Amino acid sequence: MNDNDRKRLTEWLGECWHEEDANATAQQIRDQRDRAIWAICANCGEPFLKQQGHTFTTPDDMMACKDRLVELGRWEGFIEYCLDQDGDDFHKDITVNPWFDIIKWLINPERFCQLVADFLKEGE
Numbered sequence: 001m002n003d004n005d006r007k008r009l010t011e012w013l014g015e016c017w018h019e020e021d022a023n024a025t026a027q028q029i030r031d032q033r034d035r036a037i038w039a040i041c042a043n044c045g046e047p048f049l050k051q052q053g054h055t056f057t058t059p060d061d062m063m064a065c066k067d068r069l070v071e072l073g074r075w076e077g078f079i080e081y082c083l084d085q086d087g088d089d090f091h092k093d094i095t096v097n098p099w100f101d102i103i104k105w106l107i108n109p110e111r112f113c114q115l116v117a118d119f120l121k122e123g124e
């Protein structure tokens with residue numbers, strides 16, 4: 001997943017995509033935090049840890065995306081989008097009940113988050 005996708009998903013989750021304000025002074029960094037790891041965001045003005053932020057490769061991120069899809073009423077549309085994907089991974093394990101394989105295929109944080117990003121892009 002690239003930064004554009006991470007930015008899209010982060011903002012879609014209702015959070016700020018923090019970007020370092022190069023003009024922020026040490027004074028603005030609350031509690032005299034270490035400038036090597038803390039920065040002031042140029043978008044929301046809040047201090048943030050430079051290494052923090054969603055990677056969209058974790059189970060927590062996958063759940064956040066799932067909850068947001070449900071909250072926005074887009075879960076069904078997302079599943080239909082996933083069923084239209086013809087990745088090799090998707091079709092090679094089809095066994096007795098395809099849903100068993102589809103669910104197994106889908107519950108993969110990195111894949112799931114990328115599918116959400118692609119799904120959102122398609123709807124733009």
Ligand SMILES: [Zn+2]
Pocket residue numbers: 016017018019041042043044045046
């Ligand atoms: Zn921010």
